[in-house]
Amino acid sequence: MGVADPMGAVRRLLDLRHRGRAEDLPHALLEAAPLLGVDELAVLLVDYEQIALWPLRGTPPDGGEHDVDRTTAGQAFRHAQPRHDEDDPDGPALWLPLLHGAERLGVLKVSAKEAPDRALRDDLRTIAALVAELIASRRFYGDAVEHTKRRLPMQxxxxxxxxxxxxxxxxxxxxxxxxxxxxxxxxxxxxxxxxxxxxxxxxxxxxxxxxxxxxxxxxxxxxxxxxxxxxxxxxxxxxxxxxxxxxxxxxxxxxxxxxxxxxxxxxxxxxxxxxxxxxxxxxxxxxxxxxxxxxxxxxxxxxxxxxxxxxxxxxxxxxxxxxxxxxxxxxxxxxxxxxxxxxxxxxxxxxxxxxxxxxxxxxxxxxxxxxxxxxxxxxxxxxxxxxxxxxxxxx
Known part of the structure; x- marks a missing residue:
């Protein structure tokens, strides 16, 4: 699996630090994916009740939520450790926890035809850490994160x-x-x-x-x-x-x-x-x-x-x-x-x-x-x- 330009992917995401909202992150990840040699990067956030993981608002058409207790994505979230899923309906996927400090925000889905090697896994962990920081810092400039986390009207x-x-x-x-x-x-x-x-x-x-x-x-x-x-x-x-x-x-x-x-x-x-x-x-x-x-x-x-x-x-x-x-x-x-x-x-x-x-x-x-x-x-x-x-x- 070739890695074209991992630093290019980092730079593309860092563009959001000074101008951008959380809802702009899915598009930035779409552009960053080929620079890492993978097919897809997607953010899923846990809802307020911590029952399911949901695609961040602004994500292209998705497969819906992932139950925290019953899916590989949920396992990565629960244990705050990467998990690889060969049986994902959309193809093999690597799930990386999104951690802001010790706070569990959700998971990053990495779709690729081949399992990433060790070097790429290290790069992807860096990308996941950066994505978590961007979500935490940009969430207050729009309501995309709140729209994603809320599954019921909040009083x-x-x-x-x-x-x-x-x-x-x-x-x-x-x-x-x-x-x-x-x-x-x-x-x-x-x-x-x-x-x-x-x-x-x-x-x-x-x-x-x-x-x-x-x-x-x-x-x-x-x-x-x-x-x-x-x-x-x-x-x-x-x-x-x-x-x-x-x-x-x-x-x-x-x-x-x-x-x-x-x-x-x-x-x-x-x-x-x-x-x-x-x-x-x-x-x-x-x-x-x-x-x-x-x-x-x-x-x-x-x-x-x-x-x-x-x-x-x-x-x-x-x-x-x-x-x-x-x-x-x-x-x-x-x-x-x-x-x-x-x-x-x-x-x-x-x-x-x-x-x-x-x-x-x-x-x-x-x-x-x-x-x-x-x-x-x-x-x-x-x-x-x-x-x-x-x-x-x-x-």
């Missing part, structure tokens, strides 16, 4: 929340943070945030009272007050006080439960405030460990009702430990007989999922699909969760 409350959130998955300092939220198109009260500053990882999970526009507005204030406090260098205690003050001033009578956490990724020291929120699940070698007591403070917005400062718990993590933060919509999901999903099922699921080498983001995708299925695809409440894995390299 305004959910629109507001999704536009406030960071990427679902992040990795740095040998630590991974990944989160999920459902129902994707109607979420309004749950939110999360994180940031890595030096060795300190900040993670927060919020569950606001109510639903709809009012809840999303309250969540927006909460998220941005949290960021303001964090960026001002406030401690966990003062961060709690700042958010509590602003919620009480702007939404008197409302409240937000929360876990405000900090992990020193150099030492494994984990600190947190539980503002009326369920305790996180701590897993060590696949076994549940005792969690710090909850709550340590009243929900945000109600802190003035207690004179003493919020309590801060501290836990010394061990390498390989995992923390699962969740809202009550996870454990209180009910089946047709009215049985709660419960903490025991959550613990069993997480312990089983983490027994193998499944990527953290895939564990959480499977968790939220399990929760939705348990409640017969009709969640009564927002269900959100975040996983923190601390895996420092020994020595």
């Amino acid at each position: 305004l409350a959910a629109e507001i929340i999704w536009n406030q959130l960071p990427p679902l998955t992040f990795a740095a300092n040998d630590t991974v943070v990944t989160a999920v939220l459902e129902p994707c198109y109607d979420v309004g009260g749950d939110a999360f945030d994180y940031a890595a500053n030096g060795d300190l990882l900040h993670v927060a999970l919020f569950d606001t009272v109510g639903h709809g526009i009012d809840a999303s507005a309250l969540a927006t204030l909460t998220l941005n007050t949290y960021r303001n406090a964090r960026r001002s260098g406030l401690s966990l205690t003062d961060t709690y006080r700042s958010i509590d003050k602003w919620i009480r001033a702007q939404y008197p009578g409302s409240f937000v439960t929360a876990l405000l956490t900090e992990l020193d990724t150099a030492t494994g020291v984990y600190q947190r405030i539980s503002a009326g929120h369920p305790a996180e699940l701590l897993l060590r070698d696949g076994r549940p460990m005792p969690s710090p007591p909850v709550p340590t403070a009243l929900p945000l917005g109600l802190g003035h009702m207690r004179s003493r400062p919020p309590g801060v718990n501290e836990v010394q993590l061990e390498p390989g430990d995992a923390l699962v933060l969740y809202t009550d919509g996870v454990t209180e999901a009910r089946d047709a007989d009215g049985n709660d999903f419960g903490l025991d099922r959550l613990t069993q699921f997480m312990a089983g999922a983490m027994a193998g080498n499944t990527p953290a983001a895939e564990i959480m995708r499977r968790l939220i699909r399990t929760i939705v299925s348990y409640e017969n695809d009709d969640l009564r409440d927002d269900a959100s969760a975040a996983l923190i894995q601390w895996r420092p390299r020994r020595g």
Whole structure:
């Protein structure tokens, strides 16, 4: 398989950095394919529910979606590893994951009559990395990415929340943070945030009272007050006080439960405030460990009702430990007989999922699909969760 001009393909794609939209990417890939000696390059993005992969809007006539759980394309997405498919209906295809940092965006389809050799595979991985960067940087200059990812109309409350959130998955300092939220198109009260500053990882999970526009507005204030406090260098205690003050001033009578956490990724020291929120699940070698007591403070917005400062718990993590933060919509999901999903099922699921080498983001995708299925695809409440894995390299 001859490679005509791989750098020419890179240059063609780089043309989109300064002028171009996400919807211009399919045409650029069409022009880049022959420069790499392949027949086709096509982008498929995962939808909001992470159920299927869909051709990026602007792609020439395509074969439709690829199920994440049942196709070779989905396998490449799930494991974030290349997969080759000799039995693709359109001919042999190589599927490459599209990763923006640790965030899984979708897959790049490479169609060719012959399997690419090692040198071409290396070039194609570079192309896939560049495509992921272009999608991440150009998505805000048009709606092609959103049109591709949305398979149902999105309610305004959910629109507001999704536009406030960071990427679902992040990795740095040998630590991974990944989160999920459902129902994707109607979420309004749950939110999360994180940031890595030096060795300190900040993670927060919020569950606001109510639903709809009012809840999303309250969540927006909460998220941005949290960021303001964090960026001002406030401690966990003062961060709690700042958010509590602003919620009480702007939404008197409302409240937000929360876990405000900090992990020193150099030492494994984990600190947190539980503002009326369920305790996180701590897993060590696949076994549940005792969690710090909850709550340590009243929900945000109600802190003035207690004179003493919020309590801060501290836990010394061990390498390989995992923390699962969740809202009550996870454990209180009910089946047709009215049985709660419960903490025991959550613990069993997480312990089983983490027994193998499944990527953290895939564990959480499977968790939220399990929760939705348990409640017969009709969640009564927002269900959100975040996983923190601390895996420092020994020595």
